[in-house]
Amino acid sequence: xxxxxxxxxxxxxxxxxxxxxxxxxxxxxxxxxxxxxxxxxxxxxxxxxxxxxxxxxxxxxxxxxxxxxxxxxxxxxxxxxxxxxxxxxxxxxxxxxxxxxxxxxxxxxxxxxxxxxxxxxxxxxxxx
Amino acid sequence: xxxxxxxxxxxxxxxxxxxxxxxxxxxxxxxxxxxxxxxxxxxxxxxxxxxxxxxxxxxxxxxxxxxxxxxxxxxxxxxxxxxxxxxxxxxxxxxxxxxxxxxxxxxxxxxxxxxxxxxxxxxxxxxx
Amino acid sequence: xxxxxxxxxxxxxxxxxxxxxxxxxxxxxxxxxxxxxxxxxxxxxxxxxxxxxxxxxxxxxxxxxxxxxxxxxxxxxxxxxxxxxxxxxxxxxxxxxxxxxxxxxxxxxxxxxxxxxxxxxxxxxxxx
Amino acid sequence: xxxxxxxxxxxxxxxxxxxxxxxxxxxxxxxxxxxxxxxxxxxxxxxxxxxxxxxxxxxxxxxxxxxxxxxxxxxxxxxxxxxxxxxxxxxxxxxxxxxxxxxxxxxxxxxxxxxxxxxxxxxxxxxx
Amino acid sequence: xxxxxxxxxxxxxxxxxxxxxxxxxxxxxxxxxxxxxxxxxxxxxxxxxxxxxxxxxxxxxxxxxxxxxxxxxxxxxxxxxxxxxxxxxxxxxxxxxxxxxxxxxxxxxxxxxxxxxxxxxxxxxxxx
Amino acid sequence: xxxxxxxxxxxxxxxxxxxxxxxxxxxxxxxxxxxxxxxxxxxxxxxxxxxxxxxxxxxxxxxxxxxxxxxxxxxxxxxxxxxxxxxxxxxxxxxxxxxxxxxxxxxxxxxxxxxxxxxxxxxxxxxx
Numbered sequence: 001x002x003x004x005x006x007x008x009x010x011x012x013x014x015x016x017x018x019x020x021x022x023x024x025x026x027x028x029x030x031x032x033x034x035x036x037x038x039x040x041x042x043x044x045x046x047x048x049x050x051x052x053x054x055x056x057x058x059x060x061x062x063x064x065x066x067x068x069x070x071x072x073x074x075x076x077x078x079x080x081x082x083x084x085x086x087x088x089x090x091x092x093x094x095x096x097x098x099x100x101x102x103x104x105x106x107x108x109x110x111x112x113x114x115x116x117x118x119x120x121x122x123x124x125x126x127x128x
Numbered sequence: 129x130x131x132x133x134x135x136x137x138x139x140x141x142x143x144x145x146x147x148x149x150x151x152x153x154x155x156x157x158x159x160x161x162x163x164x165x166x167x168x169x170x171x172x173x174x175x176x177x178x179x180x181x182x183x184x185x186x187x188x189x190x191x192x193x194x195x196x197x198x199x200x201x202x203x204x205x206x207x208x209x210x211x212x213x214x215x216x217x218x219x220x221x222x223x224x225x226x227x228x229x230x231x232x233x234x235x236x237x238x239x240x241x242x243x244x245x246x247x248x249x250x251x252x253x254x255x256x
Numbered sequence: 257x258x259x260x261x262x263x264x265x266x267x268x269x270x271x272x273x274x275x276x277x278x279x280x281x282x283x284x285x286x287x288x289x290x291x292x293x294x295x296x297x298x299x300x301x302x303x304x305x306x307x308x309x310x311x312x313x314x315x316x317x318x319x320x321x322x323x324x325x326x327x328x329x330x331x332x333x334x335x336x337x338x339x340x341x342x343x344x345x346x347x348x349x350x351x352x353x354x355x356x357x358x359x360x361x362x363x364x365x366x367x368x369x370x371x372x373x374x375x376x377x378x379x380x381x382x383x384x
Numbered sequence: 385x386x387x388x389x390x391x392x393x394x395x396x397x398x399x400x401x402x403x404x405x406x407x408x409x410x411x412x413x414x415x416x417x418x419x420x421x422x423x424x425x426x427x428x429x430x431x432x433x434x435x436x437x438x439x440x441x442x443x444x445x446x447x448x449x450x451x452x453x454x455x456x457x458x459x460x461x462x463x464x465x466x467x468x469x470x471x472x473x474x475x476x477x478x479x480x481x482x483x484x485x486x487x488x489x490x491x492x493x494x495x496x497x498x499x500x501x502x503x504x505x506x507x508x509x510x511x512x
Numbered sequence: 513x514x515x516x517x518x519x520x521x522x523x524x525x526x527x528x529x530x531x532x533x534x535x536x537x538x539x540x541x542x543x544x545x546x547x548x549x550x551x552x553x554x555x556x557x558x559x560x561x562x563x564x565x566x567x568x569x570x571x572x573x574x575x576x577x578x579x580x581x582x583x584x585x586x587x588x589x590x591x592x593x594x595x596x597x598x599x600x601x602x603x604x605x606x607x608x609x610x611x612x613x614x615x616x617x618x619x620x621x622x623x624x625x626x627x628x629x630x631x632x633x634x635x636x637x638x639x640x
Numbered sequence: 641x642x643x644x645x646x647x648x649x650x651x652x653x654x655x656x657x658x659x660x661x662x663x664x665x666x667x668x669x670x671x672x673x674x675x676x677x678x679x680x681x682x683x684x685x686x687x688x689x690x691x692x693x694x695x696x697x698x699x700x701x702x703x704x705x706x707x708x709x710x711x712x713x714x715x716x717x718x719x720x721x722x723x724x725x726x727x728x729x730x731x732x733x734x735x736x737x738x739x740x741x742x743x744x745x746x747x748x749x750x751x752x753x754x755x756x757x758x759x760x761x762x763x764x765x766x767x768x
Contacts, residue, residue, distance in 0.1 A: 033499050034480045041484070044684045045232045045492050054225040059187060063226065066191040067198040067233045070619075072329030073456030074493035096290045097182040098191065100297070104173045105195045107582075107619040108301050109330035115289050161627050162608045169612070172300045173620050198491075200713030201584030202621035224674045228681070235454075235491040236685050237714035243673050301616045310609040315571060319578040319610065323617045326579040326747075328457030352418045353566040354575065356425070360557045361579045363710075363747040364429050365458035371417050428556045429744045438737040443699060447706040447738065451745045454707040481694040482703065488685045489707045545755050546736045553740070557748050585712030586749035 008039040011046035017057065018084035061085040066098055069114035070106035078114065082121035092122060136167040139174035145185065146212035189213040194226055197242035198234035206242065210249035220250060264295040267302035273313060274340035317341040322354050325370035326362035334370065338377035348378060392423040395430035401441065402468035445469040450482055453498035454490035462498065466505035476506060520551040523558035529569065530596035573597040578610050581626035582618035590626065594633035604634060648679040651686035657697065658724035701725040706738050709754035710746035718754065722761035732762060 012023035030038040050060055065085050068078040085095065095118050103111035140151040158166040178188055193213050196206040213223065223246050231239035268279035286294040306316055321341050324334040341351065351374050359367035396407035414422040434444055449469050452462040469479065479502050487495035524535035542550040562572055577597050580590040597607065607630050615623035652663035670678040690700055705725050708718040725735065735758050743751035 063194040070195040077493045109333045237717045322575040323582040365461045450703040451710040589749045
């Protein structure tokens with residue numbers, strides 16, 4: 001197996017930890033765009049960076065949720081990472097605290113949009 | 129003592145945990161702007177929100193650093209929170225990981241600016 | 257009545273000035289997220305800050321519309337504040353001028369998104 | 385014919401190069417907002433600036449797509465300019481390269497949103 | 513005199529209302545970049561848009577200050593428009609209120625950067 | 641030679657095309673931060689993405705300049721890429737056109753900051 005495909009395999013494995021079943025959906029979406037994208041972009045994001053040691057995956061997802069909520073430019077991915085955060089062990093109380101902290105650093109509208117995303121993740125978690 | 133001043137007292141106490149000596153400097157800066165600002169803004173940020181239970185201060189600072197680096201609009205405060213993160217127990221390896229993760233969610237220029245801020249915090253930590 | 261609930265009461269009262277009926281809807285939305293959020297976030301936004309003297313509510317809403325349109329990260333709240341601006345006395349001509357001014361400071365796409373929000377507010381105002 | 389209407393005429397002509405049929409739709413949308421907007425905003429964007437010599441229209445659209453994707457605040461207009469880019473001669477391979485480059489300078493979420501927009505433009509191009 | 517130079521003349525006249533002496537400085541800066549820029553960019557900003565009727569210049573400057581502070585990407589121009597706001601009749605109390613309102617919609621770091629800019633404008637106003 | 645070091649070698653080679661001498665300076669800066677960063681971040685940016693075929697380097701730099709100017713969060717890197725653009729064949733007239741186009745999509749303040757960066761690049765080019 002080539003280095004490139006190992007990198008993609010590791011990326012998809014981490015993505016499966018974030019949301020079981022996501023790798024197939026995300027890879028299919030990227031493959032219909034262009035053949036190299038999954039290896040390149042997911043490989044960088046998840047194999048090269050997020051999969052590194054030094055910070056546990058739960059804490060990394062807390063930071064990712066905080067960043068996406070603060071930036072306010074990727075609501076769909078914020079919803080995904082709200083679910084992923086809960087899948088990696090972030091509980092409801094912690095989601096609430098992240099969302100409130102967003103209001104301090106990025107303002108109340110960013111916080112309100114994060115609340116909308118969080119409520120969807122709570123519902124998804126309840127459905128199991 | 130009034131509720132308002134209690135709120136400010138609690139905010140300044142947390143700010144002192146972030147960087148010893150910061151409360152005097154920050155409060156003096158705000159007081160020369162307007163009398164209500166320290167109580168209002170620091171009170172909201174640190175007493176109402178960041179001082180809440182549910183997430184420990186070290187993890188909160190990791191998220192704050194990530195958010196400020198991702199937003200890219202407050203380099204001075206990013207430098208402050210890099211130092212504050214280290215003061216609350218974030219080590220150099222963790223700072224490196226946060227900064228690399230910023231490149232995934234906010235791009236390489238945001239990561240590069242965060243590296244500049246991190247290196248200043250490393251130097252400050254070495255000087256003690 | 258506690259200070260906290262007074263703060264929330266004042267916040268909801270101002271929110272009712274922005275859009276009659278909004279307090280119930282907004283508070284219910286926040287309460288299903290977490291019990292403290294309405295008091296904390298609305299309290300800061302509307303009781304602590306926007307409800308202050310020094311600038312009248314109409315002018316404050318003009319600035320809020322301009323900020324949300326320029327930031328471009330909260331289209332739903334931009335629509336709300338377009339309606340709120342009109343409810344506090346901003347007329348159609350003034351909305352047009354704000355939207356054009358956004359094009360200067362934040363670019364034409366931000367202006368175009370603000371036009372979309374403004375047209376919805378105009379329609380809502382006509383239905384009355 | 386007045387200078388003003390010449391400016392609008394030139395703007396609408398360029399807009400027709402970006403997407404045949406767009407001038408009528410865009411102008412009608414703006415005219416229901418306010419009578420001056422089309423001349424003012426489209427006139428500035430397309431007659432005063434984008435219609436200038438010095439860079440060909442295809443390269444200008446590549447930059448516009450890159451900017452809108454990097455800013456992440458105008459997904460609808462990003463979709464329009466993805467189509468416009470292809471209408472001015474940008475091919476699928478080039479769209480892919482722009483989108484990947486966005487990931488470097490604005491992060492992976494911005495890239496993912498650009499992929500969504502690009503796929504819609506690819507579909508539109510296939511339908512002809 | 514051509515239409516174009518009339519447009520620039522009107523733009524520079526408004527710029528002089530924002531800060532006496534600014535037209536010469538700003539125009540010289542732009543002219544060393546490229547001959548068309550002053551007419552094109554200042555003409556659009558000040559003659560085409562900000563100079564329009566419908567909202568008085570003082571209120572327009574309040575919105576400009578709010579937008580620039582909320583966006584957080586042009587600290588130098590925020591400082592200019594803080595001074596311009598005061599030159600068009602915005603008083604210190606109003607500046608304080610704008611800055612606090614920024615914290616609600618764009619977060620505390622944006623507010624803190626606006627305080628820095630405001631304090632420079634206060635000092636400039638005291639020096640006369 | 642390992643795959644990783646090949647990736648870094650290719651990245652530094654492209655960086656040398658952007659600005660002769662930059663690889664040593666940039667790599668030294670990153671190495672004092674953390675040993676993996678140059679390979680990881682420069683490798684992704686320049687070997688994995690910007691070094692790809694499909695769009696020539698000159699056009700890529702035009703897009704990078706446009707993106708950085710529009711985002712407005714990395715003035716130092718905007719200055720670098722203004723110089724890099726000129727080093728890869730973008731002439732002064734084209735820089736002017738990019739900067740004016742930024743005003744349409746990101747507003748006049750972003751354009752003004754880009755003018756400041758461009759003028760520094762023009763001066764550097766004159767010094768040779």
